Structure formats: C-alpha cells, structure tokens
Amino acid sequence: MTLKTLEPQKSPEETHEKFDYVRFASDLATPHLQQYFAYFQDLKISIKKADINMSLEDYISVAAVTSAAVFFFMALPLSILVLLITGSLFMSLFLSVLGAVFFSVLIFAFFYVYPGICMGEREKKIDGLVPYATLYLATISGGGTPPIAMFRTLSKFDDYGEISKEARKIVEEVDVLGIDMLSALKNAAERTPSNQFVDLLWGMRTVEMSGGDLRIYLHEKSKAALVRYKMTLKAFQQKLSMIVEMYLTVVMIGSIMFMVITAIMGSMGGTDLSGMIVGAQMALIFFIIPIVSAGIIIFIKGITPEMK
Numbered sequence: 001m002t003l004k005t006l007e008p009q010k011s012p013e014e015t016h017e018k019f020d021y022v023r024f025a026s027d028l029a030t031p032h033l034q035q036y037f038a039y040f041q042d043l044k045i046s047i048k049k050a051d052i053n054m055s056l057e058d059y060i061s062v063a064a065v066t067s068a069a070v071f072f073f074m075a076l077p078l079s080i081l082v083l084l085i086t087g088s089l090f091m092s093l094f095l096s097v098l099g100a101v102f103f104s105v106l107i108f109a110f111f112y113v114y115p116g117i118c119m120g121e122r123e124k125k126i127d128g129l130v131p132y133a134t135l136y137l138a139t140i141s142g143g144g145t146p147p148i149a150m151f152r153t154l155s156k157f158d159d160y161g162e163i164s165k166e167a168r169k170i171v172e173e174v175d176v177l178g179i180d181m182l183s184a185l186k187n188a189a190e191r192t193p194s195n196q197f198v199d200l201l202w203g204m205r206t207v208e209m210s211g212g213d214l215r216i217y218l219h220e221k222s223k224a225a226l227v228r229y230k231m232t233l234k235a236f237q238q239k240l241s242m243i244v245e246m247y248l249t250v251v252m253i254g255s256i257m258f259m260v261i262t263a264i265m266g267s268m269g270g271t272d273l274s275g276m277i278v279g280a281q282m283a284l285i286f287f288i289i290p291i292v293s294a295g296i297i298i299f300i301k302g303i304t305p306e307m308k
Helices: 021-049 056-086 089-140 147-154 158-175 181-191 195-210 214-268 271-303
Strands: none
Touching: 021 056, 021 089, 021 181, 056 089, 089 147, 089 158, 089 195, 089 214, 147 158, 147 181, 158 181, 181 195, 195 214, 214 271
16 A cells, blocks of 8 residues: 655646736747748837837737737627628628728737837936936945946935836846946946937946046036936927917917807808807817817927926
C-alpha cells in the first residue's frame, strides 16, 4: 500500500489563469502579420517614446485583432438594421459589410495614431517640468553629488510627473540591471519624447565623460530653461488673448447679430419662413454654439503649457 502525497489545493486564481488579451492577440495574429511588420517601423519609436509597454509586434497584433473583432461584431447588427429599413437583402449585405469595414479601419487608424497622441502629451508634460527639475538637480548637485544619487532623489518626488518616472527607470537600470550611468543616461535620452529633456540628459552625459563640473552645467541649464519657459508662457498668453477676442467677435457678437437679423426677417416673412428661421435659431443656440465652444476649449487645453 503506497501513500499518495497530498498536494495543496490550488486557489481559483491559480487554477484559472487571468486572460491576457495582448498575449492572445499576439499568438493569434503575429504568425500571419510577420511579413507586414516592416511597414510599421515608424511606430516602433513612437511606442517607445509614448511609454507603451508593448513591442511593435504585440501592438500591431492587438490592433489587427481588435479591428477584426469590430468588423464581425458590427456586420450582423448593421445588416439587420439595414434590412429592416430597406427591406432589401442585397443592400443590407452591401451596406453592412461597407459599414463594418469603415469602423474596423477607423479602429486600426486610431491604434496607428494613438502612440503619437500619447507621445505628444508626454512631451508637453515633460517640457513644462524640465525647468523645475533642472533647478532641483542643480540645487542638490553641490558637494560633488554623483548623478545616480541626484536621480535617485528625484525619483522619490511625484511632483515632477513624467520626469520622476524617467528618473526611476534610470535608477532601476543602474541599481537592478547593473548598467553604468552613462549608458542609462543614453537609454533615457533615446526613449523620452521631449527635446529639452534629451538635451539635458546628453549634456549631463557629456559633462560626466569629459570630467567637467556638473554643478555649473546644471545651474546654467536651469537658467536657460526658466528663460525659455517664460517665453513659452508669454507666447501662450498672446495666443490666448487672440483666441478670446476671436471667440467674442465671431461667435458671441456674430450669434447676437444673426438672432436679431433673423428675428426681423421672421416678422416680415410668412409662416413657412418663420418656421425655418426658428429652426435655424434653435440649431445655432443648441448645436452650433456649444460645438464651437467645446472645440475652442479643447484647442486651448491642447496648447496650454504644462504647469507644476
């Protein structure tokens, strides 16, 4: 009689592994898309600088699988809807396939431009914080503080946002992976989307390689960064004033004049003309003005410099 070794029962989480959509999409699509990855090499840099933790192959596979899923999930509802409206089987098939293709292409296009959008957002955030981070590094650089100690201290403060994240990556590469400081600075410069931060990192690397005074370099860079940031804020103030003036002149005053003129025309015309004028006024008040105002708000938010 043999004794069976009692094995501890696995928890439900261990028995059923968590579904990994990225791995599923990669396993499903990568073998079929291998020959097309060369056409998306421009995305590789954008994905890296957007801080998207995926390889190019995985990202394109997720985009392709998601677009295909959208196609299949949209085709049937669209065909039923068109069939109910038109009563034509041919039209329902044709328009449903056309609509499904349109939506799937739209989803794939979104995946294509999304890294660039994220990269632009990160660039704006980093550019707005570079003057403050440079000033902080210059402050703690006295007494011969090594660069790794500066970035280790900087990484502990979340006030510097994306720059703090980059500092943590530099510290992890040096402390965990054993990479030397010069290589860590080079890697950070290659993955950041901000030209100002790239210039700072390459400058620190050059000073370290040449044996220069890092404290003097950081103080000079902080002064230049603050001057550049003040110029950016001044230019933004001028743009904002121009946008506000245009909004008040074109949208608000123009809308008031339109309401007055159409009211006069309505009083002079017949019932049909009055109905059309009321419809135009309602469209202006409830659709055109809100849409234009929302567009201006989004535009202003997009050009607003990041502020600490």
